[in-house]
Amino acid sequence: MALTAIGLASLGQAAADEFDDALAALRAVGGEGQGNAAAGQALQRLAKGGADTLPRLLASMDGANPFAANYLRGAVEVIVGNTLAKGGLLPVVELGEFLLNKSHDTRSRALAFELIRRVDAEAAGQLVPGLLGDSSVDLRREAVARLLSQAEARAKASNKPAAVLLYRQALDAARDLDQIQAVAVALRDLGREVNLTRHFGFLVDWQLAGPFHNKDRAGFAVAFAPENNAALSASYDGLNGKVTWQPYSTPDEYGMVDFNEPYGDLKEVTGYAQTEFVSATDRPAQLRLGCKNAWKIWLNGELVFGRDEYHRGMRIDQYQLPVQLKKGGNTILVKACQNEQVEDWTVQWQFQLRVCDATGTAIHSATKKNPEVAAK
Amino acid sequence: MKKLLLTLTFAALANGAVAGDWPGFRGPMGNGISDEVGLPVALDAKKHIAWRVDLPGRGLSSPLVVGDCVFVTASGGARQDRLQILCLNSADGSVIWQRRFWAMGSTMCHKKTSIAAPTPVTDGERLFALFSSNDLFCLDLNGNLQWLRGLTVDYPNARNSLGMASSLVLADGVLVVQVENDSESFTAGLIKENGVNLWKLNRPKSANWTTATVHLAESGREWVLLQSGKGIHAVNPKSGEVAWHYDDGASTIPSSALAGGVLYVPSHGVTALELAADGGSFRQKWRSSRLRPGTASPLVHRERVYSLNNAGVLTCGDTDSGKRLWQLRLDGPFGGSPVVADNHLYAFNEEGRAQVVDLSAPEGRIAGEMDLGEMIQCSPAVSNGALYVRSDRRIWKIAHKTQL
Numbered sequence: 001m002a003l004t005a006i007g008l009a010s011l012g013q014a015a016a017d018e019f020d021d022a023l024a025a026l027r028a029v030g031g032e033g034q035g036n037a038a039a040g041q042a043l044q045r046l047a048k049g050g051a052d053t054l055p056r057l058l059a060s061m062d063g064a065n066p067f068a069a070n071y072l073r074g075a076v077e078v079i080v081g082n083t084l085a086k087g088g089l090l091p092v093v094e095l096g097e098f099l100l101n102k103s104h105d106t107r108s109r110a111l112a113f114e115l116i117r118r119v120d121a122e123a124a125g126q127l128v129p130g131l132l133g134d135s136s137v138d139l140r141r142e143a144v145a146r147l148l149s150q151a152e153a154r155a156k157a158s159n160k161p162a163a164v165l166l167y168r169q170a171l172d173a174a175r176d177l178d179q180i181q182a183v184a185v186a187l188r189d190l191g192r193e194v195n196l197t198r199h200f201g202f203l204v205d206w207q208l209a210g211p212f213h214n215k216d217r218a219g220f221a222v223a224f225a226p227e228n229n230a231a232l233s234a235s236y237d238g239l240n241g242k243v244t245w246q247p248y249s250t251p252d253e254y255g256m257v258d259f260n261e262p263y264g265d266l267k268e269v270t271g272y273a274q275t276e277f278v279s280a281t282d283r284p285a286q287l288r289l290g291c292k293n294a295w296k297i298w299l300n301g302e303l304v305f306g307r308d309e310y311h312r313g314m315r316i317d318q319y320q321l322p323v324q325l326k327k328g329g330n331t332i333l334v335k336a337c338q339n340e341q342v343e344d345w346t347v348q349w350q351f352q353l354r355v356c357d358a359t360g361t362a363i364h365s366a367t368k369k370n371p372e373v374a375a376k
Numbered sequence: 377m378k379k380l381l382l383t384l385t386f387a388a389l390a391n392g393a394v395a396g397d398w399p400g401f402r403g404p405m406g407n408g409i410s411d412e413v414g415l416p417v418a419l420d421a422k423k424h425i426a427w428r429v430d431l432p433g434r435g436l437s438s439p440l441v442v443g444d445c446v447f448v449t450a451s452g453g454a455r456q457d458r459l460q461i462l463c464l465n466s467a468d469g470s471v472i473w474q475r476r477f478w479a480m481g482s483t484m485c486h487k488k489t490s491i492a493a494p495t496p497v498t499d500g501e502r503l504f505a506l507f508s509s510n511d512l513f514c515l516d517l518n519g520n521l522q523w524l525r526g527l528t529v530d531y532p533n534a535r536n537s538l539g540m541a542s543s544l545v546l547a548d549g550v551l552v553v554q555v556e557n558d559s560e561s562f563t564a565g566l567i568k569e570n571g572v573n574l575w576k577l578n579r580p581k582s583a584n585w586t587t588a589t590v591h592l593a594e595s596g597r598e599w600v601l602l603q604s605g606k607g608i609h610a611v612n613p614k615s616g617e618v619a620w621h622y623d624d625g626a627s628t629i630p631s632s633a634l635a636g637g638v639l640y641v642p643s644h645g646v647t648a649l650e651l652a653a654d655g656g657s658f659r660q661k662w663r664s665s666r667l668r669p670g671t672a673s674p675l676v677h678r679e680r681v682y683s684l685n686n687a688g689v690l691t692c693g694d695t696d697s698g699k700r701l702w703q704l705r706l707d708g709p710f711g712g713s714p715v716v717a718d719n720h721l722y723a724f725n726e727e728g729r730a731q732v733v734d735l736s737a738p739e740g741r742i743a744g745e746m747d748l749g750e751m752i753q754c755s756p757a758v759s760n761g762a763l764y765v766r767s768d769r770r771i772w773k774i775a776h777k778t779q780l
Contacts, residue, residue, distance in 0.1 A: 031530045036523040040570070043521055066480040066526055070511075074521030077475045081519070114476075141454055176454055221768060257514035292537070305532070309558040310535035312583065318484060 019053070022046045023060045025063050026071045039071050046343070047078040054079060054115070055094045061108035068084055080115060090119050096127060099139075106136035113139055132173045137359055144174045148182065155190065164190055171199065175360040177316055200316070201354040201362025202255020203275050207245040210271030211263050212238055214337045219270040220294045220308045226272040227298070230333055239269060248273070252352075254316065259336060259349040266349070268340050274333045277355055278366040280324035285363055287332070288317040290350035294337040300330055310339040311346045317360065325355075325363075398441040398757040398764075401543035401587050401709030402713060404643040408675045410717040410758035416776050417732050419746035426762065426773040429469035431461050434768045435492030436712070437543075440760035441466060442498055442517060448771055449505050451491035456483045459491065461505050463519060465762070469773060474518035477671040481509035485539025488711075488753075495543035495587075495755075497551075502568065508540040510555055514571060523571040527553070529614035535561035541585040547613035550574055556584035556604060563588075563602055565616055575616030576612065580606045586631040589639065593655030601639060603632055608641055610655065619656050622649055630669045630713070635676035638695065642669050646683060648698060664698035667691055673713040673755075675721070677735065682721060684710050690721070690722055690733060692740060702739035706731050711753035715763075724752040724765055730774070748772060 011369035015076040031033035046057065057076050061069045083090060098104060099112040117124035132143040150167035164187065171183040171194065174193035184194045197204060212224045225236040236243045250257050259271040279285075287297060287304060292314035304321050355363045402408040433452030440447040444490045446464040451457075457479035463472040483491050485508055496505040502522060510527035528535050534555045542554035551566040552692040556579045565574040582605045589601040591610070593711020599619065600611045608622040626632070627642035634640070638661060639649040645665035649658045667674070670686030680701070681693045692701045707729055714723035720743065721733040728751060731742035750767035757764040762775035 025384070031527055033523065033566070034569060036525075036572060037570045040522045047520065064530055065480070067524060070477050070524055070526075071521065072481065073477055074475065074524075078520060081473055081475075138454075171387075178454070307533055307559055309537060310580075312558065313484065313486060315484060318537065 009081060018045060019049070023057075026075075026343075027060065027064055027068045029067045029071060030065070031067070035335045039068075041074050043071055046075040046376075047082075048171045049075075049079060051079060051083045051088060051090050052094075054091060055098045057107040058095075058098055058112055059104060061111075062103075062105045064105070069105075073111065076111065076115075080118070082251075084119070092116055092120050092123050096123065098369070099127065100130075102135065106134075106138075110136045110138040113142070117141065124133060132169070135359055137175045140173055140180065140359070141176055144170050144176075144179050147173070148179065151186065152202075160190055164192055167192075170284055195257055196253050198364075199362065200255070201364055203277065203353050203355065203365075204250045204252075204255050206248045206250075206257055206273045206275045207232055208248045208257075208259065208271060208273050209236065209245045210238060210241050210259065211240070211266055211269035212236075212243070212271070214268045214270045214339065216268075217294070217308070217310075217337070217339055220296075220306070221335045222270075224270060226274075226333070227335070230272075230274055230331065233337055243356070245274070255352045255354065256350050257352065258339070260347070265347055267338060269349070270335060270337045271349065272333065272335055273351075274331060276365075276367075277325070277332055279327055279330055279363070280366045282327045283325050285323055285325045286356055286357075286358060287323055288354050288356055288360070289319040289321065289334075289351060290314050290316050290353075292348055293320065293351070294339070295351060296335040297321065297331040298331075302324065308337075310337075311341060311348075314348070316352065384403065396441075397443070397498075397500070397758050398439070398759045399500065400440065400545060401438055401495035402631075402673065402755055403715065403758065405634070406545065406587070406589055407635060408673065408713055408715045408755065409635070409677055410715060412758050412761060414776070415717050415720070415722075415758070415763060416769075416774065417734070417744045419730055419732060419744040419774070420579065421746055423777060424774050426470040426775045426777055428770055428772045429464065430770055431462070431766065432474070432494065433458065434490040435766065436490055436753040436768070437766075438491050438495040438712075438754045439757040439766055439771060440496055440498055440503070441757050442500060445472065445517065446757075446764055446771070446773075447496060447498070447503055448766055449492040449496060449507065451479075451483070451507065457509075458489045459507050459509070459513075460510060461496075461503070461513065461515065461519075463517070464771070465742040466762070469771070475513075475515065475519050475521070477511070477513060477524070479507065479509040480511050480526035482535045482537075483509050484537050489539040489541065491539070493539055493541040497544040497546055499546055501567065504544050504546075504551055504568070506544050506553060508536075510534055510540060512553060512571065512683040514568070525566070525571050527555055527679055528563075531555070531560050531562070534562065535559075536583050538583065543587040544589045545590050545600065547588075547590045547600045550613040552588055552600050552613060554579070554584065554586075554588060554602065556580070556582070558583055563611075565613055574614070577611065577616045577618075580604045582606075582628065584628045585624075586628060589634045591634055591639070591651060591655050593651070594637070594653040595655065597655055599655040601632065601634070604628065607643065608632070608639065608649065610658070611711065620658060622647075622658060622660075627669070629671050630673040631673045633676045633681075634703070635695070638676075639675055640674050640681055640695075642674065646674055646681060646693070646698065648681075648695070658695050662698035664693060664700065666700045667693045667698065668706075671708065672710045672723070675714060675716055677716045678719070680735070682714075682716075682735075684708070684714065684723065688725070690723075690740060692735075704733065704740040704742070706733070706742070711751075713755040715756050715758055716757050722756055722758075722763060724748070724754075724756065726751050726753060728752045728767060730765075746774075
């Protein structure tokens with residue numbers, strides 16, 4: 001294969017193997033600094049390459065772990081800096097073609113866009129309309145921002161139909177909270193309904209069991225009975241007597257499941273929530289949780305993750321937990337522990353959870369109805 | 377002569393950085409004291425803002441200065457997951473190089489702080505930059521990445537939803553990284569050449585934003601003094617072994633100040649711990665609840681200890697007794713720690729108002745003020761006749777323009 005075809009024109013044939021070896025060293029880096037020494041040396045070799053090596057470096061990010069991707073980015077940054085400092089050019093066309101090839105990693109495609117925009121804002125702008133449904137949330141964001149701008153202009157011109165339809169397209173594509181909320185406000189100002197619960201895919205129908213104790217924050221580590229037997233017909237010895245699963249549906253737009261509603265504003269307690277999520281297929285997914293209490297999550301009886309932090313803040317998608325859904329019913333069990341603090345900002349004993357893909361696109365349970373956003 | 381002695385001491389302690397450099401959080405000694413003289417006092421924006429440069433992202437880490445280079449970190453992007461490290465020319469603020477990396481850990485934090493909260497550190501050859509996401513990058517001073525770590529990837533529960541802020545320190549050639557939080561809480565000593573763990577010490581499970589103090593004992597041995605809600609642990613930087621523990625609690629926000637072999641700890645106000653000549657033990661010298669600092673860390677200069685409380689009151693105490701000597705109300709609040717140079721204290725409040733206090737006045741005197749108009753939460757850097765201070769959006773060089 002000609003060297004130019006693989007983006008190595010700045011290197012001699014003899015250097016190609018060294019280039020490949022360096023890439024391999026970077027991609028071999030692992031946790032706790034494993035491979036750092038070799039990677040640092042490899043990066044120095046790669047950074048001597050010309051701008052024509054950029055597409056190859058970007059392609060090497062495909063499937064790379066986060067450490068390796070950042071090392072490769074380090075090489076890209078140096079090459080770009082050196083090239084521009086010398087008055088050189090970046091291969092905008094090749095970078096654009098790389099970006100348009102959706103088989104590549106979302107990180108490297110977004111980086112390609114950043115590089116193009118750095119040197120050719122017009123070319124970058126021409127790419128934006130095609131990024132609306134992109135698997136990269138960064139690229140998608142650019143296209144949503146463009147639609148928002150267009151919609152705002154239509155709204156200011158009192159062209160309500162055009163504005164609403166543009167906002168609808170923007171909402172459908174938006175995955176970032178700030179953009180979603182901006183669209184929701186605009187559509188509601190225009191008299192349209194927006195179902196944010198549906199857009200995000202928050203799980204709203206649950207069964208709750210509790211309270212159990214969390215004296216001295218010990219409950220987090222205690223495997224209370226629901227962790228061993230979560231059958232909805234089961235009853236348990238709770239903090240104040242027998243406990244059974246009780247249905248709970250949250251009316252909150254952002255899917256907040258509030259243990260204080262059924263149990264009162266308790267302290268030093270533990271509660272459980274479970275729901276069944278029906279997946280149409282076996283598939284990878286993410287459980288995305290927001291919670292300011294200590295928590296654990298199980299999927300089909302397997303512990304996914306847990307964290308014993310209290311009242312340090314909460315936000316949508318605070319924790320993004322990769323899981324594998326099985327076709328059919330999947331049981332999600334959440335444990336939420338409330339601690340002893342008494343300040344106003346420690347009252348909350350709650351969580352919000354949604355199921356989505358890696359881009360944040362909601363995956364809805366197959367048992368749910370599928371009402372599209374209703375227009376007035 | 378005093379300046380010369382100070383300079384020699386600084387040169388010996390700066391892990392390779394030379395006199396005049398500002399190599400880490402609160403300077404070469406880690407206590408906010410500079411040996412610079414001739415900084416502007418009666419501040420005037422027209423006369424003393426040498427340059428002002430926009431930054432590509434948010435941040436409240438302190439700038440560093442090595443020779444003619446000013447290093448600063450920032451975070452950008454819609455999710456604050458673009459971690460940036462910049463090298464600026466101290467003469468005019470122009471960008472010499474800029475590097476961007478992806479955050480690997482959590483970029484959630486309180487809105488008042490940012491992902492670029494911890495201050496980097498340098499040994500004069502390498503720059504070590506840590507972010508609130510617990511991502512750590514080592515670059516040479518030309519911006520070439522040497523190695524990196526993603527500490528939340530390695531230790532998934534090592535994070536703080538309010539954000540992390542402890543700054544890096546170098547002790548005995550070891551890079552000390554505090555990742556202290558409510559869950560997977562630890563401090564690690566890393567081999568600075570490759571970032572691999574030399575040791576990893578479990579730490580109190582409690583959020584902690586303080587920065588360690590490095591103690592160079594008279595014996596020539598260095599110790600890392602880790603502060604937390606549990607007090608102070610003196611740690612051997614080569615092994616991670618704890619030599620002693622002051623166990624009466626300490627603040628988790630303002631950091632201790634070390635001067636003259638005495639550690640001034642934000643504990644029950646301020647508690648002075650006299651350290652043994654070999655650093656292997658301590659004796660409590662005094663305690664004063666009347667010197668209680670707020671967010672800003674205390675300072676010690678010329679037999680006086682200074683603390684700023686959350687009401688903006690500057691309190692001066694005697695280092696021998698802890699006795700309160702005078703108080704001066706400044707315009708607060710202060711999120712960043714002040715610095716002292718040439719017997720003047722420079723404090724920047726959260727509204728961006730610089731205030732210069734003449735410490736030679738019997739009860740302190742505000743000798744200069746200047747409004748930068750933006751929230752300042754960093755501790756300034758002082759180097760080669762200039763102060764460097766940054767906001768979420770910009771960085772300023774403050775100096776006599778005639779000395780440029």
